[in-house]
Every structure is written in structure tokens, then in C-alpha cells.
Amino acid sequence: MGANIFDPANLTGAIMTLAVLTFLIKDNPVFDLFQNGFVGLYFAYSIGLTYHSYIRPTIVDDIAKKGQYSYIIPVVLGLLVYFMFVPSLNWIARYPMSFWVGYGAGYILAFQPGSLMPQIYNTFIKFYGKASFLDNLNAILLFISVVTALAYFFFTVRKQGTAVGFAAETGRWVIMIALGAAFGSTVLYRITLFVGRMQFLLGDWLGILK
């Protein structure tokens, strides 16, 4: 791979990457500048993209040209949100918010149980006809783990010296193991992101990777 050190895109990317990595030494103004720049760039891009690929076609084509005037209702409802910046009339902004909350809650209740149910009945022990010993062991462990982890969150029953208490203590270990696995995945994810940046710096920018 040839070196593209002075290619504008590679050079910009390399400078921004190195600027962000200066945070590893300590927090500094260069890092803040590029971090804020990235956030600003991302939001500016999102707003521009949303306008050109959705808002403008909806208003110009659907409403103005095709006469689909019913679309004006959600447009007006959405614009009401900006009343939150007018202190004397900010109560008006609650109407679109209440609509969204109500719609969202109903939407979730309508669709989520369908995908949640298989999770519930797959939790219960399934001894497969031709399953291996390890598969059966896995099914038993899954069942015990779910029940004991749920028992940990029973805060309204007496736990000391009871079966619920023993289950809750087991559940605490199960939760710790699950959190450990999640933490391990997070660390690995961060390392991968850094590997990606190194591939860019050493390969795309400096051209010293084969």
C-alpha cells in the first residue's frame, strides 16, 4: 500500500485521530476542540440530511404538489414543541409530548409481547430428545440463573435464613458474572476501535501496512 500522507482526507483524519488520542496523556484544549468539532459536524450533517431527504420532499412534493394536506397535522403538531422556548406559552409544548408518550406506550404494548414471549418460554428447561449432556446442562443453568437473578430483586420479602435469601445470594453471583461478561465485551470493543484507528494511521495514512 502506498503512502498517502498528504492526501487531504487522510491528513484530516490523521490529525483528528491524533488530536483525540492526546486525551490519553490528559484532558486538554486540543482534545476539547476536536471533540466539539466532531459533535457539531455530526449534528449539522444529520440536520442537513433530514431536511433534504425527508422534510423538503414531504412539504414540496407530498403537501404542495400532490395535495396530501393531512400531512400538515403532524407538521403543526411537531412545530408546537418549539413553544417550550416561550415561557408564558410553554404549556402548549406538552400536547405533542403527551401525544408521543401515549402513542409510544401503545405502540410498544402492541408489538413487544410478540417477541418477548419466545424469550420467556425458552427460559424454561427444555430437554431436547437428542441434545447432548452439555446442552441439557446449559438449559438447567439458564433456568436457575434467571430464577435466582429475579429472586435478587424481591425486596419486599424477608430473605435472611430463607430459601428466597439463598436464591437471592445465588442471583447476586449470576448478576456479577453477567456484568463481568458485559464489561469484558466493552473492553474488547474499545480495543477493536483502537485497532481500527491504528489500521488507518499505519495503513491508509502512512502506508506501512502490507
Add this chain to the structure above:
Amino acid sequence: MFERLQVIDRRIIYVLLILVIALALLKPIGLPVKVGPMTQKMYDTIDALPAGSVLWLGMDLAVSTKAEQYPMVSVLLDHAFRKNLKVVSFAMWPNGGQIFDTLVAPVAKKYNKQNGTDYLNIGYKPGGNVALRAMVTDINTAAAGVDQNGQPLANTQLGQQVKKLTKDYVSFIVDVAAGDPGTTDYLNYVSTPEKIPMATAVVNVSVPGEMPYVQSGQYQGLMGGLRGAAEYEIMAKAPGKAASGMDSQSLGAALVVLFIIFGNVGYLTSRGKK
């Protein structure tokens, strides 16, 4: 002496990590990568789709997950085009549409595939799961009639062919997701109610949360993190940046584990003295 292991300057750890990762990239040692059952299942399912089937590719990622997810998209496109599948891409994340355009170009050139005929980039549409669900009713309306680059969907062959996100038009869904909105939205609002089989390609941090859906059969496989992408590259015989980054990732992780052990040895030693 061991107590000092608890207070190693983090900058020393960073420098060592940089050195290990850079050396592994410059001089790969070729650590073996064994294909896991979740990635295998995903590959086999896509491989079994008949030519001409429509693969719906959710592009719910951002440039921040480039290292893990660009190789996933590239290898999925490579596999899909090699199998002569049609690919329709839709993004609930603002960067998704542009990332698809960037990644599809070299693969489309390799297999001589045409925009609008062999693949279609609906691109980013705001609204998250509401926009996604609207695709089930009518893609053209939900997308405001235009693709990622503002071109009318109705002017393309695939835009005319794939009218709805239902099993009549779409054979399989793969959501490449870096977070929310993403894979669970596809599961809740499309895959389960519309009975379209799906799989997911997620960042490493999401793998533990998504695995139960593979075990319950709700996902037909999972590509998890850089490792998953590398496994898929091996099966698709299309080695890319995922496979080449695995040495660095493995050795970097080993170094972190080593320092965790050091820290714990230091802690246990100091506790014993107290």
C-alpha cells in the same frame, strides 16, 4: 513491591497497548480464528437463499464503529452479490446511508452490480422504529419517495419491485446495528409480526444482550464484533480488515487481562499485609 502493581501509571499501559497493537499489525503472527456456531448459522442461512431473493440490510451504525462494522457490511455485500441476491438498504442512523454508498461501490464494481437494479440505498429516514414500521405499509411513502441521494425510488427497478417490507417482497433481514434504534426494533416491529427471518451484526459490546435471541431461534445467527466479521470473512473466502485485525485485538486483550491480574495480585498482597 507487589503493592505498586496497583498504581501503575495508566500512560505506561497505553504505550504498551499501542506498541502491542502496532507490532501485531506490522508483523502478524496469524493466530487461528475458529468459526463459531452463531456466525456459521448466519452464513448458512444467507448462503441458502435462492438467487434473486431480496436481502434487506439495516444500516444502523455510525463512523464511530467503523473498525468493527465496516468489514461486516463489506463481507455481507460480497456474499450477497456473489450469490446474486438483491440488496435493499435502509438506515435509522444518519450516517448509515452514506456508509452504505461508500462500502457498496468497490463490491458492486467487483461483481458488476448496478445501483437501482441489483441494490438500492433507501438511505436514512428519521423516525426510528416508527419509520421502520411505516416501511411495512409502503416503502415509497415512508421514504418520502426518494433514496439516499434524493433520486425518486419509483424510477428504479428495485424501487418498483420491493413495495413493502413484508415477506412477499423481502426474504431475509440483516441489521448491522451499533445501538438503538437497531436490531430489537427490527425484531419487535418487522421480523416477528411479519414473519420475516432475520439475523444481526452487532458491535462486541452488544453481543451478550443479543445472544438469547439466537438461542431462542428469533435470530438466524449473529455476527458479533470484529471476531464475528473475521469468521464471516473466512467462510466467504473474502479476507479483509477484520481478519487482519484479529491478531492485534487478541494480543491487546491479552495485555489488558495481564494488567488486570497484576492489579489483583497487588490488591490481594496489600490486603494480606493489612
